[in-house]
Amino acid sequence: MADSFGTRLQSRIRALGPLCVGIDPSRQLLESWDRPDSVEGLEFCSLAVLEAVIDTAAAIKPQVSFFERFGADGYRVLERLMADARDADILIVADAKRGDVALTNEGYAEAWLHERSPLVADAVTASPYVGFAALAPLFDLATHFGRGVFVLAATSNDDGRAVQLARTEDNERVEDLVLRSVAERNQRDDGLGSLGVVLGATRDHPEFNLASLGGPFLVPGVGAQGATADHVARLFGRCPPATVLASVSRAVLEAGPERAGLRDAARRWRDDLSAALL
């Protein structure tokens, strides 16, 4: 049995700090870097960010949509990026937000969590709209291979709140249903569990006690979306040490394309987040 993803992530955060750098090679980013909106531009941008943050970030979070927009050729670049990241021993969170009925999720589990897949990540993000229990194939394969799943609880944008704050028949908010369900599943694991949640840094405290999740937090919305290191500390300050992975995308990427600019921006965010959280 491999170490759980939670335990591996915790070691990595202790060693390097809580920064995750989002790799979002959007059309707009390639344009601002003065690179063509092509597979070549995509590859240049992705590998430049990886190389610049390799000693600073606990993890990278490639945003799958920006690779998928080039179809199979874009996925080939994502495979290359992930292979390079594995060689460099930096954790990979595939930001794919997949979620469907259980049988279909077996396919997504094979894609993102099976060791023989060219897209295998250390963790993948998942969406619970089709049902939390339906995500079981992702959870099972993650546990088997010492990998992880971050389930969407509360996102960093405001217009997700209607669904995420809706109340179930048991008068529980949807975001709390997700948090509680993840916590229950994590009780199967020793140490920090394989299952985490996505919880935006700009959100209010949920009703569920975050300190009892038993797994890691992936926190988007830091930087360009308005949250600071202090916001992150305010929301997660009582959680166990080294369980929060704070994801910064545009606020690092816009310092490119020069490696020094990217590296300095990543270091500033890493230092701010470490000071606030560790």
Place this chain on the structure above:
Amino acid sequence: MADSFGTRLQSRIRALGPLCVGIDPSRQLLESWDRPDSVEGLEFCSLAVLEAVIDTAAAIKPQVSFFERFGADGYRVLERLMADARDADILIVADAKRGDVALTNEGYAEAWLHERSPLVADAVTASPYVGFAALAPLFDLATHFGRGVFVLAATSNDDGRAVQLARTEDNERVEDLVLRSVAERNQRDDGLGSLGVVLGATRDHPEFNLASLGGPFLVPGVGAQGATADHVARLFGRCPPATVLASVSRAVLEAGPERAGLRDAARRWRDDLSAALL
């Protein structure tokens, strides 16, 4: 301005009936067809189904997860399948259930709805957990290119009901919020709108009046998941004619790999669904 996807789909349903055949080349399916669980098996299975149903089905619905599990190589097969389907003039619904914040959804829109993408489909399925408004980039590109988006309202599995039946702060069920939001957006279009919903055939009637959606319905859960043509008619009988696309996957696929078996199964389902719905 191209005809709306809704209008194109309606013509197609009138000509060929309401059957959509799901192409789900899972590990289990390849095994039951006595084919290797490989890219070659994936390609054989996908193209065999397309060829067998080309004169019978209004649309095919490739389940993206089963292609993604082979990474870029699997996406290359999906591109080939989609190119062949376009040549044969059969509609393609990419069952991807994508959904994220708006900026990220721009990437998904480019992937599945932009005419220059190798993965371009006639419509794509989307998930509203991160917010309905966040899906706007998908809606905008769909409208621009005469393509469509089916947003998840109520799925065919039971464990999705906790989220889908949760009530918002306005005391509206999440599934009704989705239905109402789609209907509002469809009022911008002449004729049948570009936006549809996914609504499982085994579900109870939502509170929202389905007849006023102004767009098409994609109905999974028919066949192996337990719903019959009569279930579909009971739920959608009062909707405008030729607005319901009923998706059958396993109940057709298990009749393979022989083309004749696949074709006969598709015809039976098409005839049953046409009798019940048209």
